[in-house]
Amino acid sequence: MADLILHHYPTSPFSEKVRLILGYKQLAWKSVIIPSIMPKPDVLALTGGYRKTPFLQVGADIYCDSALIADVLEHLQPTPSLYPEPGKGLARTLAQWADSTLFWAAMAHNLGPRGAAHMFAGAPPETAKAFGEDRKAMTGGMVRLRPADAAAAYKSYLRRLSDMLDEQPFLLGQVPCIADFAAYHPLWFTRVRTPVMADILQLTPAVLDWMDRMHAIGQGGMEKFGSARAIAVAAAAEPTRVGDGLLTDSTFQDEHGIPLGSRVSITAESFGPEPTEGELIAATRTHYTLSRNDERAGTLHVHFPRIGYVLKAAIPA
Known part of the structure; x- marks a missing residue:
């Protein structure tokens, strides 16, 4: 191998x-x-x-x-397994939602004016401009949420994730599945890369606790x-x-x-x-x-x- x-x-x-x-x-x-x-x-x-x-x-x-x-x-x-039975179909479907709908709501919130200013604080102006032009080329004709609309959607999605964690440590049960890894990464970006935008996470303490459990998994060798x-x-x-x-x-x-x-x-x-x-x-x-x-x-x-x-x-x- x-x-x-x-x-x-x-x-x-x-x-x-x-x-x-x-x-x-x-x-x-x-x-x-x-x-x-x-x-x-x-x-x-x-x-x-x-x-x-x-x-x-x-x-x-x-x-x-x-x-x-x-x-x-x-x-x-x-x-x-990332796809434990009997719910692997549900796990894949939830992961696809997280990698798309949740991700774009989170990133539109994260990269609003305040988040973007934090990301590029101390960098030359041309750095932020180059990043913006690059991502504009990648998004093509995609419809992007405005930051205020994104924040409202993001809050709703966080509440839904919190509801899933009421009686279990991970989204679909006692162990992580692909849905957990897909839902975690846009929230990680909020918390780590644009912490000035991370107050939104404080509204759902169960989600923060789940994020801590996910972070503790580590990254291998x-x-x-x-x-x-x-x-x-x-x-x-x-x-x-x-x-x-x-x-x-x-x-x-x-x-x-x-x-x-x-x-x-x-x-x-x-x-x-x-x-x-x-x-x-x-x-x-x-x-x-x-x-x-x-x-x-x-x-x-x-x-x-x-x-x-x-x-x-x-x-x-």
């Missing part, structure tokens, strides 16, 4: 989700710190276009999106690693064959009339519209896999979850 290499940066909320899952699974991993904004040449050498944070590298296999990364880590280390070394690891490795790696589902499910072997592009439905192009070598009920080549990283398999991503036939050059 090749090393787990997480490409992330410390203040990335979705990275915090994955770091905690690594801790919950008690897995060792290598840490490659990547830029928070473009340009990201070493990232694109591995992903081919996808530039959201984080992504997981295992040899020459690249796993994009924290939802897919969670599935990969579950396969690698099944216990303790981390070792610092450089991006050039990660690219060298990919170049020296062979990507796993479809069905033989950490994504064992290999049955072709055709929803688009695009056969395997076609040149395709994959983009996120909303946030992060940059396409990744390659040869479609897997399209299963859960994920897509593209094969692509990079002059530095060699032949790579880049994997995406099916939910949340759009598959299209590539336009010939």
Whole structure:
């Protein structure tokens, strides 16, 4: 088994989700710190276009999106499970809500004028401007909540989470599940990255206690690693064959009339519209896999979850 290499940066909320899952699974991993904004040449050498944070590298296999990364880590280390029975369908559904609706309400609140000023306090004005322009490019035509509307929604969502914690330590029971990790990271950003906006959390003390329990999980055994070394690891490795790696589902499910072997592009439905192009070598009920080549990283398999991503036939050059 090749090393787990997480490409992330410390203040990335979705990275915090994955770091905690690594801790919950008690897995060792290598840490490659990547830029928070473009340009990201070493990232694109591995992903081919996808530039959201984080992504997981295992040899020459690249796993994009924290939802897919969670599935990969579950396969690698099944216990303790992120999807305990009998409620795994509910856990996945709640996690999807948390990674989208809850996340965007929290971030619109966090990055209102006061939160943004705190984030960039002491930094040159061009730093905040560059961050804003970068995120504007990633959001495209998304409708963003205004800070006042976001605060109202965020308060409601926090109360709902608090209600779930009335008689149990975690959202769906006595142990954490994927829903806990997905709901935690936007609240973590409020508490850690924009503490001037964290008064909103004081309204739900049960949620704060739950956050303390989540934080206590830790982040596993981390070792610092450089991006050039990660690219060298990919170049020296062979990507796993479809069905033989950490994504064992290999049955072709055709929803688009695009056969395997076609040149395709994959983009996120909303946030992060940059396409990744390659040869479609897997399209299963859960994920897509593209094969692509990079002059530095060699032949790579880049994997995406099916939910949340759009598959299209590539336009010939």
